[in-house]
Amino acid sequence: MTSTFLKPFDAAWFYVEKAETPANVGPLLILTPPADAPDNFISGFVEQWRQHKTFAPPFNYRLKRNPIPAWEVLPDDEIDLDYHLRHLALPAPGGERELGIMISRLHSHPLEMKRPLWECHVIEGLEGGRFAIYMKFHHGQLDGVATARLFEGFLTPDSSARGMLPPWAVGVYGNGDREVKQQNTTPREGAGFRKSISGFAGATKALIQMTAKLRSGSEAELTGPFQAPNTIFNGRISAQRRFATQQYDLARFKRVAKAANVTVNDVFLSITGGAMRRYLSEFDALPERSVTGQVPVNVRPSGQAGVGNQIAFVYARLRTDIEDPIDRLAAVHSSVAAGKALHESLPAESVAPFTMLLSGPYIAQTILGLGGRVSPAANLVISNVAGPSVPLYFNGAGIEEMYGPSVLFHGQALNITMFSYAGRANISYTGCRDSIPSMQKLAVYTGEALDELEAAVGVRNL
Amino acid sequence: MTSTFLKPFDAAWFYVEKAETPANVGPLLILTPPADAPDNFISGFVEQWRQHKTFAPPFNYRLKRNPIPAWEVLPDDEIDLDYHLRHLALPAPGGERELGIMISRLHSHPLEMKRPLWECHVIEGLEGGRFAIYMKFHHGQLDGVATARLFEGFLTPDSSARGMLPPWAVGVYGNGDREVKQQNTTPREGAGFRKSISGFAGATKALIQMTAKLRSGSEAELTGPFQAPNTIFNGRISAQRRFATQQYDLARFKRVAKAANVTVNDVFLSITGGAMRRYLSEFDALPERSVTGQVPVNVRPSGQAGVGNQIAFVYARLRTDIEDPIDRLAAVHSSVAAGKALHESLPAESVAPFTMLLSGPYIAQTILGLGGRVSPAANLVISNVAGPSVPLYFNGAGIEEMYGPSVLFHGQALNITMFSYAGRANISYTGCRDSIPSMQKLAVYTGEALDELEAAVGVRNL
Structure with a gap:
């Protein structure tokens, strides 16, 4: 074997x-x-x-x-x-x-x-x-x-x-x-491990630079792990999940993105920030500082599939502290751009080790049983996966919707994942049953935040 | 609280x-x-x-x-x-x-x-x-x-x-x-514990007597824990279950019991023994000594319900070593009678402690992780619960069948539970998915063993 x-x-x-x-x-x-x-x-x-x-x-x-x-x-x-x-x-x-x-x-x-x-x-x-x-x-x-x-x-x-x-x-x-x-396939005989280690030098350097920038405040928009406020989503979780979905025309996201000169992902993070602002306010639990999302980024060379994870993390603020939808979108865009720029400055072999270093404190927290008991690394994982762009079939049955139920941790009771597929944005919410009351509301408010943003940007009736 | x-x-x-x-x-x-x-x-x-x-x-x-x-x-x-x-x-x-x-x-x-x-x-x-x-x-x-x-x-x-x-x-x-x-309800302030301890004297005496009898062979039909052969049912189990059911007219059991001057429970154990003999033979895995069942006995004073377990255990041989259905039935009857007689000789307050003592080695085995790695206490738990005798309804919906999916342990990959209800014998088989191949066969063979026993006793066409 x-x-x-x-x-x-x-x-x-x-x-x-x-x-x-x-x-x-x-x-x-x-x-x-x-x-x-x-x-x-x-x-x-x-x-x-x-x-x-x-x-x-x-x-x-x-x-x-x-x-x-x-x-x-x-x-x-x-x-x-x-x-x-x-x-x-x-x-x-x-x-x-x-x-x-x-x-x-x-x-x-x-x-x-x-x-x-x-x-x-x-x-x-x-x-x-x-x-x-x-x-x-x-x-x-x-x-x-x-x-x-x-x-x-x-x-x-x-x-x-x-x-x-x-x-x-x-x-x-x-x-x-x-x-x-x-x-x-990861090579046998531990070559993967050796390669990982050789990339650590560049990764460590980037981490030191990032930490310095965060400390000096020289790049106000850049955020990293453990910059997140405490919210009701960030305690210990229990084993049971809630799951909710929403589906939108992807064209709506694209129109807003084009009009505001941002990305579809910025629009997605921004309306999620809007929904979360409203939801947390209703529980009288909106933190003063913005909620922070940990955004997985695909780092595969294009055309590759393969078993295992080939992701890095960008940390971005959802700007739940900003009420105005356009101001929020602009600020989210800056936050994501700062995170991405940092990533793009990394040499290719350092991306995986950098992800490990960024996740390291979190993994250690979890192993030590501290997850959900100390400050969260980020408030939630929020993920945007580019799925197939054309309609797909199985034995003649058309795939209408495509969602990504995902993983939670102690200290992160919510995951929001968007799958784009055949011109539709399929968003799923995976939450801890005991930590996210009325999670369905969060899903509904996201749609309302999209309506509001469209109106603000002036693309509602296109 | x-x-x-x-x-x-x-x-x-x-x-x-x-x-x-x-x-x-x-x-x-x-x-x-x-x-x-x-x-x-x-x-x-x-x-x-x-x-x-x-x-x-x-x-x-x-x-x-x-x-x-x-x-x-x-x-x-x-x-x-x-x-x-x-x-x-x-x-x-x-x-x-x-x-x-x-x-x-x-x-x-x-x-x-x-x-x-x-x-x-x-x-x-x-x-x-x-x-x-x-x-x-x-x-x-x-x-x-x-x-x-x-x-x-x-x-x-x-x-x-x-x-x-x-x-x-x-x-x-x-x-x-x-x-x-x-x-x-168990009294508060630990009175239940104190009462348990006072009953241990009689229980210990009974255990010593039983052990002496088993050693001397003075009561050949009496069996106790750890007298069971190793079978394919008695290794480590995995988490997944199989579940199968069979339902028979209880009158069929009663007719056989009356004709042979035994109990309904004897008939149930005996046909299970017959089915198991055939099933194990097919896997070329029939042990020389008889398969032993651990039979829970209700020890509640009548009219009591109450949370928690009020059961004792009788150990009985299913006589998988006997081919002839009538000889098997007679031998099962003797084995159960010997176990019951021992129980009935106990003072009432010693029944629960005696059960603890009988189960003690088994519980210790489980806690030490030895279950399924050493000789089994019994080959299976086989239980016969007297359910309601008249037809029951819920909001006008008639209860047709009533089964008892039950518990397995390392070292005991099979539980057979019969619920009698409104003139029907409802038998359920709970098995470990990875230890009991084709468990449904065992259920089917039980019915065929009943047919065979009826024919042998001469009550088939009553």
Whole structure:
């Protein structure tokens, strides 16, 4: 049996995981069967899938913890497909509420470490004959971008394709795309570790520079870890999750971005800041300083997929301290730009070590059990993943919506993830059940903040 | 906030619980809506239930572990009903298989210790318009008999009753039956502990006698803990469960019992022994010595309910070593009778301590992590709970079937529980997913062993 060592940042996800903080990530897809679908369309393909018992990476990887964390590749006949593939149904009326409740529960249970780290839930009974596919992965194995790549492998832009393979037959690398695989698998024999260490010099230098700038106030917009105020989102969390979603036309974000000369991501962070300002004010819990988001940035060379995390973090203020929507947008833009500029100044090999250094105090906090008991590294993780840009299909069923239920930690009871897909912005809210009362409000207020920003920028009626 | 100390045997359930061995117990009820039920019958009563936010014991008890395990009573407004009450649906065709899969999964997840230790799942979508209610309790709080008493409180023999209260509004003591409650709550201030200790003298004496008898072979039929052979059911287990059910006319058991001058329980143990003999033979894994069952016995004075366990254990051989069905039945009868006689010779106050002593080596094994690594105390727990004898209804929906998903341990990968109810024998099989291959076969073979026994005794065509 071959095995592949984990990169340090991937391994960290397993060390910080506790019962209250399972490191589960989605995706969640919502699909409409094709117009000519028979009544048993869903149970039909589930039955076909059950017969498909060959597994592509990482669906056949199992975590081996000793002596150092590594992936071992399981032979097909040691994988219990009936365990991983699950057919479920929603109770009537099968609306957004019922789906949100089901996803909350599924997302609260940790993956079983003795088996390959994935589950695939096919959920029928959504109103209008729709269905959902919720896949659960471990963040130590797949990040948001790798998940989006998975879609590109097992889905197709061809609405007439039928008899398609299940996700585990395709894997994250796409259908037999060995070249991409070779580029991305961490080399064996610890070469990944050595490379990491050589990059630390540049990373340490950047960290020292950043700390100096933050101390001197020479770049007012730059923020870093542990600059965040304490909020109600930043205590200890419990094991249960809430999950809510919102979907918007991506064109709305683009119009605002163009009019204000900022990015779509700036618009997303800014309306989230607006929603959070209103939500926290209602609980009389708005901090004086701005809420800070930890924004994962994809650092893969383009065209690469690969198992594991290839992300860095930018810290940005959501400017919950600014009421005016245009002023807030401008300030968010400056904050993100300052964080990005710092990142772009790093030599390529220093990005991963820099992420480790930035996350280091946080990881140490978690291991020491201090998460949620001391000042937070950031108030929330807020993530913007570029998904497929064209409509995709599975066996003729159109993917309508695509969401990213994600990970929480002690000290970070909220994750907001936006997946852009086929001209739509799909935003999901993953929160701790006991820390985020009425989380649905936050989702609704985000939409209202977008309305308000459009009106302010003057693009509402375009 | 008042609190009540746990009896030692109840507390032990919490000490031995691990991620792989959640101490979940059922019940599972299968119901048919009344003939005149509206389409929204199920969602209608679930909606009514959601409004009912007052909680009777033990639905408002929370475990406090320090300094010694105790129940504290939560005020109603600190209980998150939406967490405990869950509305689910089965995928088509909603048969026994789909229900078994769903119950397996629900039963695999541990209860959350920060909250009152119960969940109530209303499951729609069973074929023929039926539905199920699966409640999950912690064995440290409720045993099988207490669960059956719960039914007597929240269900009714009156098929015309409507607008009935949910289980948490009624509690285990029945509707305001304070007298029963007073008799059964463990007194505060540690009196329960003191009483336990005073009973240990008699219990220790009985244990010494039993050990002497087992050693001398003076009572060949008597068996005790650690007399069991090693079987494939007795290794380490994993966290996932399988669940299967079988239902028979109780009259069939009674006819055999009467013809052979034995008890219904003897018949149940004997056909289980027959099924297990065949099943183990197929895996070429039949041990030479008989498989041994640990049989919980209710030791409540009649008319009492009460939170916590009031059970003792009898050890009995299932005589998997005997092929002939009549010889097997006779031998099982002798084995059970020997175990019972020993129990009946105990003074009343020594029963609970005797159970602790009998379980002591097993509990110690579990705490030391030896369960499943050394010889098993018994091969399985096999339980026979006398449920309600008359048909019961909930809001006009008739209870058709009533099962007891139960607890597994390292070293005991199988639990078989029979609930008798309204003239039917409802048998459920709870097994470890990774230790009991094709568990459904065991259920099917039990029915065939019953057929065979009827034929042998000559009561098949009565």
